[in-house]
Amino acid sequence: MACRSSFAIVALAGLFVADAAAQDFLLKYPDIVGQWRRPAGIGIQWDQSKPVGPRQQAPLTPEYQARYDANLADQRAGGQGTDPLGKCIPPGMPRMMSVIFPMEIVVMPNTTYILTDYTDPRRIFTDGRAWPKEVEPTFTGYSIGKWIDEDGDGRYDVLEVETRGFKGPRTFEASGIELHDDGETVIKERISLDKTNKDILLDEITTIDNALTRPWTVTKKYQRERGNVVWHFNHCAENNHHVWIGRDNYMVSGDGYLMPVKKNQAPPDLRYFQSSQK
Amino acid sequence: MRGSIAAVTMTALLTMFSAGAQAHDESKYPDWSGQWRRPPGIANQFDTSKPPREGQKPPLTAEYQAIWEANLKDQAAGGQGTDPTYICIPDGMPRAMNVIFPMEIIVMPKTTYILIEYLSMLRRVYTDGRSFPEDFEPSFMGYSIGKWVDKDGDGRYDELEIETRLLKNPRAFDASGIPLHEDGKTVVKERIYQDKTDPNVLYDEITTIDSALAQPWVVTKKYVRELRPLIWFESICSESNQHVRIGKENYMVGADGLLMPAKKGQLPPDLRHFTESKGEATGATGEPKR
Numbered sequence: 001m002a003c004r005s006s007f008a009i010v011a012l013a014g015l016f017v018a019d020a021a022a023q024d025f026l027l028k029y030p031d032i033v034g035q036w037r038r039p040a041g042i043g044i045q046w047d048q049s050k051p052v053g054p055r056q057q058a059p060l061t062p063e064y065q066a067r068y069d070a071n072l073a074d075q076r077a078g079g080q081g082t083d084p085l086g087k088c089i090p091p092g093m094p095r096m097m098s099v100i101f102p103m104e105i106v107v108m109p110n111t112t113y114i115l116t117d118y119t120d121p122r123r124i125f126t127d128g129r130a131w132p133k134e135v136e137p138t139f140t141g142y143s144i145g146k147w148i149d150e151d152g153d154g155r156y157d158v159l160e161v162e163t164r165g166f167k168g169p170r171t172f173e174a175s176g177i178e179l180h181d182d183g184e185t186v187i188k189e190r191i192s193l194d195k196t197n198k199d200i201l202l203d204e205i206t207t208i209d210n211a212l213t214r215p216w217t218v219t220k221k222y223q224r225e226r227g228n229v230v231w232h233f234n235h236c237a238e239n240n241h242h243v244w245i246g247r248d249n250y251m252v253s254g255d256g257y258l259m260p261v262k263k264n265q266a267p268p269d270l271r272y273f274q275s276s277q278k
Numbered sequence: 279m280r281g282s283i284a285a286v287t288m289t290a291l292l293t294m295f296s297a298g299a300q301a302h303d304e305s306k307y308p309d310w311s312g313q314w315r316r317p318p319g320i321a322n323q324f325d326t327s328k329p330p331r332e333g334q335k336p337p338l339t340a341e342y343q344a345i346w347e348a349n350l351k352d353q354a355a356g357g358q359g360t361d362p363t364y365i366c367i368p369d370g371m372p373r374a375m376n377v378i379f380p381m382e383i384i385v386m387p388k389t390t391y392i393l394i395e396y397l398s399m400l401r402r403v404y405t406d407g408r409s410f411p412e413d414f415e416p417s418f419m420g421y422s423i424g425k426w427v428d429k430d431g432d433g434r435y436d437e438l439e440i441e442t443r444l445l446k447n448p449r450a451f452d453a454s455g456i457p458l459h460e461d462g463k464t465v466v467k468e469r470i471y472q473d474k475t476d477p478n479v480l481y482d483e484i485t486t487i488d489s490a491l492a493q494p495w496v497v498t499k500k501y502v503r504e505l506r507p508l509i510w511f512e513s514i515c516s517e518s519n520q521h522v523r524i525g526k527e528n529y530m531v532g533a534d535g536l537l538m539p540a541k542k543g544q545l546p547p548d549l550r551h552f553t554e555s556k557g558e559a560t561g562a563t564g565e566p567k568r
Binding site for chain 2: 022087088089090106108113115117118119120121123136138139140230231232233235236237238243244245246247252253255256257258259260264265266267268269270271272273274
């Protein structure tokens with residue numbers, strides 16, 4: 001019995017020596033790797049607890065509420081309103097955290113990556129860096145994170161993230177709730193596993209933006225895929241039938257012809273074509 | 279009793295370490311971290327040892343050589359030929375490894391991720407011992423299975439062998455439109471390894487086997503690690519793309535927001551679906567009639 005015990009201890013020690021760094025890593029960081037999806041029944045709305053559209057009750061300033069209402073009218077008429085995704089502009093932050101298609105989280109000591117199969121990756125730098133003096137604005141923004149051991153058990157359990165440095169146009173969801181044109185959005189997140197279910201990931205997202213009268217906090221919930229994980233590449237431009245000519249949106253029909261998206265929409269101006277000037 | 283405790287402890291730890299969790303392991307895998315770029319002076323041609331366009335001399339079959347030459351003529355006339363990326367279709371494999379914008383490689387035990395800052399191209403190279411799936415939807419980046427090799431036997435992997443299949447079209451080797459076969463049965467084999475004397479140089483020996491080629495086309499790409507502070511840019515093709523595709527025709531949108539021809543004498547699009555057509559409604563499907 002003593003011999004078996006020693007063997008087990010030696011084997012265990014060997015395991016530790018061979019992969020000490022990797023095991024130390026696993027002991028230090030939460031197991032949030034893998035594929036995460038929206039829970040069943042959750043659509044593309046920003047606040048998962050409310051239906052998409054006006055019932056989101058976004059805390060918009062009067063100016064941006066008016067823009068939102070005009071956008072809704074345009075969408076009802078067949079337009080895209082202020083939603084830029086019809087042009088295959090990426091959703092950017094914070095909208096990409098609605099996770100239309102599944103996301104993967106890869107944790108490395110200096111960076112946590114959030115990878116999706118339909119938009120650019122997020123790099124959350126956790127190497128202790130300060131904000132750079134100049135940030136080239138992007139749709140995804142520049143993210144700095146900090147791992148926290150909230151319960152003091154020696155293992156990190158919360159990733160706090162702050163994201164700045166944005167460009168537009170960006171909206172919270174497909175109904176066209178806009179973020180401010182100034183790109184000065186600040187997004188604060190707390191990403192953690194559910195304490196009672198390690199297959200549920202929570203992201204508390206607070207958006208501070210000049211289009212809002214106050215910070216807008218929502219908590220997103222994601223479900224870990226435990227079955228056969230499959231990744232599909234979803235590229236917007238591949239089958240996009242929307243066409244923008246100047247500021248006007250048209251569609252290309254299945255038979256390859258340009259067509260209006262709204263009733264009585266005027267066709268594009270063809271003055272640069274010689275044959276149209278006859 | 280002690281034996282039982284040890285066994286239980288070991289089982290618990292093994293379970294903890296193998297339950298899907300992955301950790302980077304510097305002791306086993308090469309350091310390919312950071313940002314990798316094309317070396318200075320290297321453009322976007324597929325075989326970087328040869329000049330672009332006709333100078334590539336790809337080993338095409340006679341049929342695909344004719345397709346390529348017709349494409350070069352179309353490009354010379356202002357068209358896009360067989361290069362599909364003008365409408366922001368991703369490069370796909372193997373062209374993605376031309377690395378127009380920088381790439382990052384993340385090595386984890388079960389998967390190596392290759393992130394390319396262009397057209398949202400993400401490659402997952404599975405190194406968990408899996409086989410190719412029997413039924414899987416083709417994609418531009420394909421399905422990649424890799425195997426780590428310890429060539430010099432020093433106990434640390436130094437080469438990643440990759441095979442990529444299940445690719446979809448349209449794809450071309452580079453912007454000159456060198457076509458891959460429309461059957462989509464491309465197989466791409468790669469050997470990625472660091473320079474033995476300079477760890478800041480990475481090579482990718484790429485062998486493309488494709489029905490458009492008379493023989494496998496082998497090229498070796500070189501990448502250099504960025505040693506300055508890293509900056510990652512988003513390169514969003516759709517953001518400022520002036521190309522507009524209507525049916526099979528490519529047009530441009532001018533700075534004034536008006537549609538304009540991409541080629542001399544190009545006819546305007548067919549506007550038959552508009553109630554009050556301002557242009558000529560004369561076209562056939564996807565192609566204006568003369």
